[in-house]
Amino acid sequence: xxxxxxxxxxxxxxxADAPPRLAEELAAADVVAAExxxxxxxxxxxxxxxxxxRVVSYFEGNEAARTPELVEALAGGARVLLVTDAGMPSVSxxxxxxxxxxxxxxxxxxxxxxxxxxxxxxxxxxxPVDRFCFEGFLPRKAGERLxxxxxxxxxxxxxxxxxxxxxxxxxxxxxxxxxxxxxRAAVCRELTKTYEEVRRGPLAELAAWAADGVRGEIxxxxxxxxxxxxxxxxxxxxxxxxxxxxxxxxRRKEAIAAVAAEAGLPKREVFDAVVAAKNAARxxxxxxxxxxxxxx
Numbered sequence: 001x002x003x004x005x006x007x008x009x010x011x012x013x014x015x016a017d018a019p020p021r022l023a024e025e026l027a028a029a030d031v032v033a034a035e036x037x038x039x040x041x042x043x044x045x046x047x048x049x050x051x052x053x054r055v056v057s058y059f060e061g062n063e064a065a066r067t068p069e070l071v072e073a074l075a076g077g078a079r080v081l082l083v084t085d086a087g088m089p090s091v092s093x094x095x096x097x098x099x100x101x102x103x104x105x106x107x108x109x110x111x112x113x114x115x116x117x118x119x120x121x122x123x124x125x126x127x128p129v130d131r132f133c134f135e136g137f138l139p140r141k142a143g144e145r146l147x148x149x150x151x152x153x154x155x156x157x158x159x160x161x162x163x164x165x166x167x168x169x170x171x172x173x174x175x176x177x178x179x180x181x182x183x184r185a186a187v188c189r190e191l192t193k194t195y196e197e198v199r200r201g202p203l204a205e206l207a208a209w210a211a212d213g214v215r216g217e218i219x220x221x222x223x224x225x226x227x228x229x230x231x232x233x234x235x236x237x238x239x240x241x242x243x244x245x246x247x248x249x250x251r252r253k254e255a256i257a258a259v260a261a262e263a264g265l266p267k268r269e270v271f272d273a274v275v276a277a278k279n280a281a282r283x284x285x286x287x288x289x290x291x292x293x294x295x296x
Contacts, residue, residue, distance in 0.1 A: 009114020
């Protein structure tokens, strides 16, 4: 029988937030893969638990090399517990490779749910939470960062980012440039810790605040792009769209209704544009004929 991979959420700040099952799994695991073994030691001491299994490091630098070793342990029946420094493994932390490899081998994967900086910041932000997307860390280089932000400039869902404190001012300034300085946002710092702070306001204002320097673990929540109003089309474009539909076989009445729906306009406005264009074409034809007669 194969073993089980357990992804264990760890506190993002207050140790009291550790789920009860975390201590049980730490004590029972055959192998504990930790992003930082020193932090793991502090965690087990705080929880009053002793690990009986083998402890190995599993971080960004050795993730690719160590994954096959852990998969083989799982294939041999071991219960492998994966913990990162804070929050849920594989969410901007090591873990994805191991989960993917375990799934490919048909090995069971489960989780000990725990605190999440993403959901905590989202809930505290005061911004819409019904739809959101997590964008992780932005690129460090300015040009790449601007490019990534431009990709989501029209995203309607609330955006959640992680950021290093020493890059926060540049990131907020770039967001203000791409999204607009008036776009609402929240900077959540040191969540659940002693100096927890949530700073809310327009991006331009937050960028100015961050210019003086900010410390701690940072999560940034940004309001989604506002809904765009109906496209403003001139009468000539409305007439052209109706003509295209008529050429495709639609009756004029249906074509006008469809174009009006596309543009978010009353049908009467599209109808008037079509009639005006028809009258203008007729008048132009009449004038041309009269001119030709006079010339003759």
